[in-house]
Amino acid sequence: MKSDRLLSILLLLQTRGQVPAAELAERLKVSVRTVMRDVEALSAAGVPVYTIRGPHGGIALLPGYRTDVTGLTADEARSLFVLLSDDAHADLGLGQAFGSALRKLMAALPAPHRPEADLASRRVLIDPARWRGGHTATPVPDLSLLQQAVFTDRRLRLRYRHGRDSRARSYTLDPYGLVNKVGAWYLVADHRGTPALFRVDRVQSAGILDEPVQRREGLELADVWELLRRRIEDIPTPLHVTVEIPRRLLGKFLRIHQTDLAGPPPADAPGTGDHPDRVRVDLAFPxxxxxxVLLGFAPDVEVMTPPELRRALAHRATQAASLYATSSGGR
Incomplete structure (x- = not known):
């Protein structure tokens, strides 16, 4: 629509100052002739726009003229540029429209707000798609220190507890930004030049170093997140397992298999049918x-599903029984 083009031209001139007619035409996907007609329409409407002839010419607004079409505060501007992942807009068929909307918003912002808005668009990402294997709810962590490091481009010293073995390790990191994946916050960073992902609720302590960040050239948060996300999603589909456990052993079992849980810990789970002293727990294994490994809890813990795991454990149990059938060691 012509009104959209006129607003786009006005906002681009407000942001850039002087812009060649050919560049405006390319951005708006119209001819140079159409751009010149639109400029005449703006001038007729009282906008102080003029053209400069010559090889270094273009279209410009009179110095000092601007129109604030947003009225946004700095925090409001930053919040608008915390980006959803490209896939979310592409799925809705809004990829190009979203990019166009952001350009218009950026142009409309008061000049002092633009650097912060641009930085937010490159340092914080919201990915609304669930992990393929499901999602375990996590508490909302304190993001203030990590956010400060991300927005000031400083290196981080992190003490981090890994989920796979519950051990804590220390890292010096070069952060790209923060990602929210279905309610869980992640820090995306390079560790010794290699991309890594850190779930924020597992950070035990963090400190900002007095050193500038050393990111790999040409990479942004969205690029590194896509690489890490695919690395996780390309893992083969996990094996989902349901076990039945005596309530008295639940605490010990969860301490050992906490990282294998496929959902929230069943702290107050009801009993199962005729056995109120037993609870069911859902797990996921690669x-x-x-x-x-669940055979180590036999005979107290029973695997209910899947059938193929029950058969495999029965076979392993038979092998173990045969091995220890004799009264003395050796073969």
Whole structure:
């Protein structure tokens, strides 16, 4: 629509100062002739726009003229530029429209707010798509220190507890930004030049170093997040397992298999049918072989599903029984 083009031209001139007619035409996907007609329409409407001839010419607004079409505060401007992932808009068929809307918003912002808004668009990302294997709710962590490091481009010293073995390790990191994935916050950073992902609720302590960040050239948060996300999503589909556990052993079982949980810990789970002293727990393992570790809780813990794991554990139990059938060691 012509009104959209006129607003786009006005906002681009407000942001850039002087812009060649050919560049305006390319951005708006129209001809140079159409751009010149639109400039005449702006001038007729009282906008102080003029053209400069010559090889270094273009279209410009009179110095000092601007119109604030937003009235946004600095924090409001920053919040608008915390980006949803590109996939979210592409899925809705709004990828190009979203990019166009951001350009218009950026142009409309008061000049002092633009650097912060631009920085927010490159340092914080919201990815609304669930992880393929499901999602475990996490408490909302304190993001203030990590956010400060991200927005001031400083290196971070992190003490981090890993989920796979519950061990804490220390890292010096070069952060790209923060990502919210279905309610869980992640820090995306390079560790010794290699991309890594850190779930914020597992950060035990953090400190900002008096050193500038050393990111790999040409990479932005969205690029590194996409690489890490695909690395996780490309893991083979996990094996989902349901076990039945005596309530008296639940605490010990959860301490050992906390990282294998497929959902929230069943702290107050009801009993199962005729056995109120037993509870069911859902787990996820990378493979059938990895799930055979559950045999260590036999005969107290029973695997209910899947059937193939029950058969595999029965076979392993038979092998163990055969091995220890004799009264003395050796073969």
């Amino acid at each position: 493979s059938l072989t990895a799930a055979e």
